[in-house]
Amino acid sequence: MHGVKRVQYSKEVLEARKQRDQARLKDYLALYEQVFQKRKNKDFSQDAFDSTTNILRMNPELYTIWNYRRNVMTNGIFPASDPSKVNDILSDDLSLTFALLKEHPKVYWIWSHRMWCLEHVPDGPTDDQLKGWKTTNWKKELFVVEKMLDADARNFMAWNYRRYILGNMDPPPPPSAELTYTTKKIEANFSNFSAWHQRSRVLMSLWKEGKLDEKTSKQTEFELVQNAMYTDPDDQSVWIYHAWLIDAGEDTALLRREITSIQELLDEQPDSKCTVYGVACPIQEAHFGEAFGQLGP
Amino acid sequence: MSNTTSSMTLNIPLHVKYIQSLGENKDDLVYHMTSHLRMNAIYWGLNALCVMKQKDALDREEMIDFVMSCWDDEAGAFGAHPAHDAHILSTLSAIQVLTIQDAVDRVDVQRVVKFILSLHQPSGVFAGDPFGEIDTRFSYIAVQALALLGQLDKLNVDKTVSYILRCRNFDGGFGAVIGAESHSAQGTFLISSVLHRLIIHCI
Numbered sequence: 001m002h003g004v005k006r007v008q009y010s011k012e013v014l015e016a017r018k019q020r021d022q023a024r025l026k027d028y029l030a031l032y033e034q035v036f037q038k039r040k041n042k043d044f045s046q047d048a049f050d051s052t053t054n055i056l057r058m059n060p061e062l063y064t065i066w067n068y069r070r071n072v073m074t075n076g077i078f079p080a081s082d083p084s085k086v087n088d089i090l091s092d093d094l095s096l097t098f099a100l101l102k103e104h105p106k107v108y109w110i111w112s113h114r115m116w117c118l119e120h121v122p123d124g125p126t127d128d129q130l131k132g133w134k135t136t137n138w139k140k141e142l143f144v145v146e147k148m149l150d151a152d153a154r155n156f157m158a159w160n161y162r163r164y165i166l167g168n169m170d171p172p173p174p175p176s177a178e179l180t181y182t183t184k185k186i187e188a189n190f191s192n193f194s195a196w197h198q199r200s201r202v203l204m205s206l207w208k209e210g211k212l213d214e215k216t217s218k219q220t221e222f223e224l225v226q227n228a229m230y231t232d233p234d235d236q237s238v239w240i241y242h243a244w245l246i247d248a249g250e251d252t253a254l255l256r257r258e259i260t261s262i263q264e265l266l267d268e269q270p271d272s273k274c275t276v277y278g279v280a281c282p283i284q285e286a287h288f289g290e291a292f293g294q295l296g297p
Numbered sequence: 298m299s300n301t302t303s304s305m306t307l308n309i310p311l312h313v314k315y316i317q318s319l320g321e322n323k324d325d326l327v328y329h330m331t332s333h334l335r336m337n338a339i340y341w342g343l344n345a346l347c348v349m350k351q352k353d354a355l356d357r358e359e360m361i362d363f364v365m366s367c368w369d370d371e372a373g374a375f376g377a378h379p380a381h382d383a384h385i386l387s388t389l390s391a392i393q394v395l396t397i398q399d400a401v402d403r404v405d406v407q408r409v410v411k412f413i414l415s416l417h418q419p420s421g422v423f424a425g426d427p428f429g430e431i432d433t434r435f436s437y438i439a440v441q442a443l444a445l446l447g448q449l450d451k452l453n454v455d456k457t458v459s460y461i462l463r464c465r466n467f468d469g470g471f472g473a474v475i476g477a478e479s480h481s482a483q484g485t486f487l488i489s490s491v492l493h494r495l496i497i498h499c500i
Contacts, residue, residue, distance in 0.1 A: 021326040028329060036380055061333050064381040067428060112430040160477045197478040200467040244467040 024058075031055040039068045044076025053096070060100045063109045070116060083122040087133045090117045094137070098144055105148060111157050114141075115164065131170065141165045142173075153185055159194045163201075175211070178202050183224075190228040193237040200244060221245055222258070229265060233272040313354045316342045320355070332378040336367055336387040340394050347397060361400050364391050372427075373408030384426045385416055389438045392445050401446070410448050413439050417453065421460030422474065432473045433464055433483050458492065 009017070035055050038048045052069040055062060078086050097114050104110060121137050123130040142165055148158040166172060179202050185195035203221070206212040222245060228238040246258065266272065319342060322328050331338070339360065346354050369376045372383035375391035388409060395401045416424045416439065423435035436457055443449045464471045470479025 022324075025324070025326045025329060028326070032329070040380070059330050061330075063333055063384065064376065067382050067426075070428065108430065108432075112428070115430075116428065156473075156478055156480060160473060163476050194478050197466060197468070201476055204467075240468045 028055075028058055031058065035065060035068070039065075044072045046077065048072050049077060056096075057100070060104050060107055060110050066109050066113050070113070073120075083124045086120075086122050087124065090121055091137070093117045094140070094144075101148060102151075105152060105155055106157055108157065111161055114161070118168070135170065138165060138169045142169070149185070153189060153192050154194050156194060159198060163198075175202050175206055179206075186224070186228070190232050191235040191237050193240075196237050196241045200241070218245055226261060229262070233265060233269050307349070309349050309351065312349060313346065313351045316346060317354055333381065335378045336364070336375060336390040336394075337377065339363065340390040343394055343397055352397070357398055360394065361398055361403065364394050365403055367391065372412055373405065374412035375409075382426065383412060385413065385423065385435050385438050385442075386425060388412065389442045392442050396445050404446070406446050406448065410443065410446065410451055413442055414451060417456070421453075421456040421458075423457075433461055433471060434473065436461060461492065 031051065031054050035048075035051045038051055049069065049072045052065050052072065055065055056069070073089065077089060081089065094114060094117055097110050097117070100107075100110050118134075118137055118141065121134050123133075125132050142162075145158055145162045145165060148155060149162070152158070166178065179199065182195045182199035182202065185192050186199065189195075203212070203217060207214040207217065221241075225238055225242050225245065228235070229242070232238070242258075246255070319338065343352070343355065343360070346352050364375070366379045367375045367377065367381065367387065369381075369383035374383035374385075374388040376383050377387040381387070392401070392404065392409070395404060413423075416426070416435065418424055418431060420431075422431045422433060423439045424431050425435050440449070440452065440457065443452055460475070461471065463475045464473075464477065464483070466472055466479045468479050470481075471483040472478050472480060473483060
């Protein structure tokens with residue numbers, strides 16, 4: 001997890017841990033043998049389902065048992081349940097995986113099981129509200145992923161999941177809301193590269209659809225970036241974003257302005273390596289322009 | 298000066314001993330809790346030994362037997378551990394181990410190729426298994442596996458490459474899926490392996 005320091009444990013602590021682990025190992029191997037036997041027997045009962053819950057709580061990285069759990073649901077439990085019950089079972093699994101994600105936020109298998117659950121929510125609750133359960137679940141998911149990103153704003157799996165939810169919500173939230181979200185995350189921490197990346201995606205989409213004027217919008221972005229540069233000149237995220245805004249470097253007035261601004265920063269922070277890179281980038285674009293006679297004396 | 302010199306020398310025997318010990322600690326909780334990574338771990342350990350020119354530090358026959366014991370006959374590919382489901386991750390590691398051990402003749406190549414190609418999605422990306430998790434790292438795995446088996450001609454190259462190119466981001470890197478932020482794993486795999494290998498193959 002980002003920002004969590006590794007701890008050195010004493011011999012006594014390590015010995016106590018070893019004793020505890022031996023007891024856990026005994027329990028784990030008993031559960032492992034039980035669930036794999038049930039799987040071998042193609043057992044799709046509630047009892048089989050419960051044994052997958054028990055072992056996955058101990059080891060949520062056992063991908064074969066996530067597969068078995070899904071097979072138990074589709075072959076045993078769902079065919080014997082009405083849509084409301086199916087929705088409840090899937091909601092329970094979403095709660096289970098949320099609890100597991102708190103301990104294991106970067107386990108691919110947990111995130112993909114959540115997606116599977118969401119994709120299997122049945123139509124309902126009524127014929128007039130066929131999307132009712134689905135809409136409720138997608139809205140909850142946005143809340144879940146925000147919690148995950150509050151805990152670790154750089155968890156790329158959570159950001160991927162966020163994009164997955166936004167892409168599936170019906171109706172989708174307006175892109176301006178997502179732009180606001182990225183602003184909030186960036187202002188909380190200028191080195192949140194994930195948020196800068198998301199911002200680049202949202203902006204490119206808005207520019208392409210003509211919902212935002214690219215030139216005016218970029219002006220706002222330069223102001224945001226300048227604020228970030230001066231706050232933390234050694235953060236790479238800011239300079240990478242800045243280089244992207246500079247783009248092909250066709251706007252020579254812009255290049256001159258940015259070179260001047262960054263040079264002022266460099267004068268204040270001569271030891272800042274990133275600032276050296278940051279000023280080199282537009283200068284490089286400017287020289288490229290000079291070679292083709294775009295820049296005057 | 299002598300301290301500096303000794304600290305510049307890789308302590309190969311110590312590293313070999315460490316790798317050997319990893320397969321021996323069978324009463325260790327972590328050993329059992331990582332069974333989902335076993336096939337990968339064997340490849341990583343073997344590869345490290347090869348880099349140190351100590352390939353024989355692990356028994357060849359035992360290793361091949363273990364790899365073959367992970368064959369999932371229902372799926373036609375390899376799981377991470379005996380009785381584990383086939384997955385593209387463990388399938389590549391198995392092929393890599395067998396290639397290094399000069400034992401690829403033990404593989405039912407046609408079935409493995411069928412498994413890998415069955416995971417190729419309409420969008421061009423690969424899934425990891427029939428449950429459908431997609432990721433460009435699986436695209437790398439598919440290309441690498443097919444290349445090692447000499448079956449790259451079975452791949453729809455245009456479809457594979459077009460998806461990868463759509464994963465290119467504002468910073469020049471690549472993400473796991475379209476829209477995902479750049480990750481060094483994807484960058485390493487996709488540029489150095491997939492795209493390069495496919496260019497070579499197409500020439």
